[in-house]
Amino acid sequence: MSEPRRRAEPHVPKRTLSAVVTSQIRERIISGGYPPGSQMNEVEIAAGFATSRGPVREALQRLAQEGLLVASPHKGITVRVLTDDDLEDLYFARAAIERAAMERLTARGTPAALIATLEQAVRLMALAVARQDWQRVSAADLGFHQAIVDAARSERLSAMYASLADQTRLGLNLLVTTYKGRTDLVEEHEQLLKLLTSGDHAALFDALNRHFGDAMITLRDHRDNSPAPRV
Amino acid sequence: MSEPRRRAEPHVPKRTLSAVVTSQIRERIISGGYPPGSQMNEVEIAAGFATSRGPVREALQRLAQEGLLVASPHKGITVRVLTDDDLEDLYFARAAIERAAMERLTARGTPAALIATLEQAVRLMALAVARQDWQRVSAADLGFHQAIVDAARSERLSAMYASLADQTRLGLNLLVTTYKGRTDLVEEHEQLLKLLTSGDHAALFDALNRHFGDAMITLRDHRDNSPAPRV
DNA sequence: TTCGCATTGATTGTTGACAACGTACTTGGC
DNA sequence: GCCAAGTACGTTGTCAACAATCAATGCGAA
Numbered sequence: 001m002s003e004p005r006r007r008a009e010p011h012v013p014k015r016t017l018s019a020v021v022t023s024q025i026r027e028r029i030i031s032g033g034y035p036p037g038s039q040m041n042e043v044e045i046a047a048g049f050a051t052s053r054g055p056v057r058e059a060l061q062r063l064a065q066e067g068l069l070v071a072s073p074h075k076g077i078t079v080r081v082l083t084d085d086d087l088e089d090l091y092f093a094r095a096a097i098e099r100a101a102m103e104r105l106t107a108r109g110t111p112a113a114l115i116a117t118l119e120q121a122v123r124l125m126a127l128a129v130a131r132q133d134w135q136r137v138s139a140a141d142l143g144f145h146q147a148i149v150d151a152a153r154s155e156r157l158s159a160m161y162a163s164l165a166d167q168t169r170l171g172l173n174l175l176v177t178t179y180k181g182r183t184d185l186v187e188e189h190e191q192l193l194k195l196l197t198s199g200d201h202a203a204l205f206d207a208l209n210r211h212f213g214d215a216m217i218t219l220r221d222h223r224d225n226s227p228a229p230r231v
Numbered sequence: 232m233s234e235p236r237r238r239a240e241p242h243v244p245k246r247t248l249s250a251v252v253t254s255q256i257r258e259r260i261i262s263g264g265y266p267p268g269s270q271m272n273e274v275e276i277a278a279g280f281a282t283s284r285g286p287v288r289e290a291l292q293r294l295a296q297e298g299l300l301v302a303s304p305h306k307g308i309t310v311r312v313l314t315d316d317d318l319e320d321l322y323f324a325r326a327a328i329e330r331a332a333m334e335r336l337t338a339r340g341t342p343a344a345l346i347a348t349l350e351q352a353v354r355l356m357a358l359a360v361a362r363q364d365w366q367r368v369s370a371a372d373l374g375f376h377q378a379i380v381d382a383a384r385s386e387r388l389s390a391m392y393a394s395l396a397d398q399t400r401l402g403l404n405l406l407v408t409t410y411k412g413r414t415d416l417v418e419e420h421e422q423l424l425k426l427l428t429s430g431d432h433a434a435l436f437d438a439l440n441r442h443f444g445d446a447m448i449t450l451r452d453h454r455d456n457s458p459a460p461r462v
Numbered sequence: 463t464t465c466g467c468a469t470t471g472a473t474t475g476t477t478g479a480c481a482a483c484g485t486a487c488t489t490g491g492c
Numbered sequence: 493g494c495c496a497a498g499t500a501c502g503t504t505g506t507c508a509a510c511a512a513t514c515a516a517t518g519c520g521a522a
Contacts, residue, residue, distance in 0.1 A: 014483075016304045016505065042474070052507045057474090061289055065296050067387070073247045074474060074513050086386075093387040096331030100323070155317075156298070156324040160391050245513085247475065273504070283477045288504090305483050305504060 021049055022059035029068050029079055030166055031135075032173040036081040040069065067167050082171040087219055090168055091212045097161045098145060099205060101152035106199050114151040118144055118193050126186045137185070138172050144189055148196070171219070182218060252280055253290035260299050260310055261397055263404040267312040271300065298398050313402040318450055321399055322443045328392045329376060330436060332383035337430050345382040349375055349424050357417045368416070369403050375420055379427070402450070413449060 025045070028034055046056045064071040071077045082090070105114070121144040128136035142165045149161040188211050195204040256276070259265055277287045295302040302308045313321075336345070352375040359367035373396045380392040419442050426435040 014304055018505080019304070039473095053474090054506055054508095058289070058292060061292065062296060065293060073245045073250070075515090076473070089385050089387055092331070092335075092385055093391070096388065097327055100327030100330070104323075154320050154323055156320050156395065157327065160324070164387065249475080270503095272502095284504090285476055285478095306485090307503070 016055075017051060018055040018058040018062075021051065021055050022062050024049070025056075025059050026063055026066075026068065026166070029063065030169045030173065034079050036079045036170070036174065038079050040077045040079070066163050068170055080167070080170065082167070084220065086167075087171055088216060090164055090171065091216050094145070094161065094164050094168070095208065095212050097157050097164070098149055098208060101149040101154070101157060101161075102196070102204060102208065103201075104152045104154075105148070105196065106201055106204070110196055110199070111151055114147060115193070115197060117147045117151075118189075118196070121147065122186060122189050122193060125189060129183070129186060138169060141185070141189070142169060144192075182214075184214075188214070247286075248282060249286040249289040249293075252282065252286050253293050255280070256287075256290050257294055257297075257299065257397070260294065261400045261404065265310050267310045267401070267405065269310050271308045271310070297394050299401055311398070311401065313398070315451065317398075318402055319447060321395055321402065322447050325376070325392065325395050325399070326439065326443050328388050328395070329380055330439060332380040332385070332388060332392075333427070333435060333439065334432075335383045335385075336379070336427065337432055337435070341427055341430070342382055345378060346424070346428060348378045349420075349427070352378060353417060353420050353424060356420060360414070360417060369400060372416070372420070373400060375423075413445075415445075419445070 025034075025040075034040065040060055042053045042056050042060070045060075046053045049056065060069060060077045061071070063069045064077055068080055069077050070080050080086075121140050125137055125140035125144070128134075128140055146158075146161060146165055150158050152158075188207075192204070192207055192211065195207055256265075256271075265271065271291055273284045273287050273291070276291075277284045280287065291300060291308045292302070294300045295308055299311055300308050301311050311317075352371050356368055356371035356375070359365075359371055377389075377392060377396055381389050383389075419438075423435070423438055423442060426438055429435075
């Protein structure tokens, strides 16, 4: 990991201030630090980061294009409020990308490294479920799926999926108890993993569709049963 | 080439300057006004738009995230140079999205409005082919596919596909003669249209895969036969 | 009261200047 | 002549102030 310093190419990742602000804000949005619907006041955030509005503005613009924020000209930028339609669209788009990734994987052969990564993710998920740490369950869940997409080695698919995964976490952090009672979650991912190694094309796709379908149903139930936060 | 505003705008409701600069630059990149690899000098562009660096900077950042530009911190922003791998990745990602859209369309039924739009696109394409206007052929081609994706009514799929389509145009404008000799292009789209209305799931997917496969082959041939521009 | 409207306050959009960084050139030494 | 360090230039990153726009409030008239 440690790279010997070379004169011709020191290339230390001189992270620009905008970049660090962007990732900080993104993390805070995903983890629920900024609740959906709240307005992102530029001067306020800039003060929090001890910087000026410039970098903050760039960060917000970027996150808006990633789908975590919504920008209205002259009105401001607010944290996205995901509707039921948005959630359905999210899972639909994720399924589209993940299926394509799986198709390529089954065609080219599943790398052993991916299997190891997925097994690790499942283990982490099981552990988190046992501890009822739903934050980590969600992280393991999305990590599992992102690993599958990344294994397809498509720069664009990976980038698009990462954006969709972030939006999904934004939708989930409102419903921290979403995973509660879904004891079948670990089994479902184990099943996906098994089908992925077996190479059973049709069964794998069916399982993925059911998997996302279950997630949608669970989300809807929780949303219906819990009072929606004021918008 | 220079298309001035058609009117002194008394009622431009609320398009921010950044937005208009963004679309202007995007159009110019796609149409080849800024050749791939060239650096986007902020002050230069700002002078061209008679504005300051602020809006230009925002526009460039946005286009970079759309994939048309690549940004290196402290070095500058350049027009993306698409490699062969990029082209393959583009078609792979497009196929992933378009297949998902088609699946939903065949499941829910193809809207009549879509059929009309596609027929119109094919007519325009045939006309452009007859006139050997490859710029319009490319526009009709991408319009055809974008219409299919839009008909699936998925906000995220449409947005992602639009970005991929723009990148495709960026790759095509280097090879303006790409379509030359592809007299089968109109037939292929007619075939896709027919299969879409017939609802033949499997045949439609096969046709789409062949369609993109043909495009890839043609692109590769042209790139191999023509001297690659220095990078 | 209630509707309409001007005014106020706050926030975003834009600008020009300053600072930091990378690149290319020049200069000195071998 | 060639290489290396130092330097100068150009570009990007950041900042603070100015202008434009929107939401909210208060006032007055029907």
